[in-house]
Amino acid sequence: MSLQQPLKGTTKRKNVEEDEEDKEIVNVDFDFFNIDEIDYHAIKHLLVQLFHSDAEHLELHTLTDLILQQNHIGSTIKVDGKESDPYAFLTAIGINKNKENSAVEKMSNYLLNRAKSSSNQTLHSTLSQLLSDSSSNIALLLGERLVNMPVVLIPHMLRFLLEELETASQEDSTYKYTHFLIPTRTYIEQDNDVDMDDEAPAKKKRGGGSSKLQTFHPEDDMTQDFTDLVADYQYQHVVTREQDAFGADVRGRLILIEAKTFKDQVLPRMIQVTTEAAGL
Secondary structure, X not given: OOOOOOOEOOOEEEEEOOOOOOEEEEEOOOEEEEOOHHHHHHHHHHXXXXXXXXXXXXXXXXXXXXXXXXXXXXXXXXXXXXXXXXXXXXXXXXXXXXXXXXXXXXXXXXXXXXXXXXXXXXXXXXXXXXXXXXOOOEEEEEEEEOOOXXXXXXXXXXXXXXXXXXXXXXXXXXXXXXXXXXXXXXXXXXXXXXXXXXXXXXXXXXXOOOOOEEEOOHHHHHHHOOOOOEEEEOOOOOOOOOOOOOOOXXXXXXEEEEHHHHHHHHHHHHHHHHHHHOOO
């Protein structure tokens, strides 16, 4: 599905002043747009946010150029019209399709290396095998957003993306992906950390340890419920934290899932859960 016209969101955003009893409800229209050249700096900024302290080593400028060139795939969400900066973006970049692109090559090697550094060696071996198998076709599912974006909008971005891939694959089979590789973020909240914003309510712990490993994006928890190929890792270029520093200890997470499973099971579940949670 090509977003030639913006689609109006109906989500309401609540602003609550702690020292006031009344709650102010602000109506916000979230518009969906095709990815456009004017989004270059905002998308690159969101990619830097996604890859944190490793971002400057990943040729994100080249990757952003590729995302803009493939503007019939993916979308952005804005609130102030087409010319404004997006609050979120989502796209799918084929690894095999773009194997000659230096940024894609560097990204795939980086993610394979990070998977190897994790405790889930099954993910590493599976990913390595798929990347060398000509019958497999993996897409990087790249998406990020600003804080406080309503989660209920994200499944619709994913639905649009899958529809666009289906349409594109009818003319070009390289868009028919077998797997999605999803890089995302987690954080460990220390005792002296300030509270994170409402975007990160998930409290799911992996590995049964005592650390408070949490997800920034609630939809990631729904995705990993349908696959065992999930790996948590530290960034290669770790930012040194002082003992009394505030803020979150951010980590990376990699999710590998079959495209068919994502379409048939994950997405319907996301739509159901987020819609019910939003009271829609």
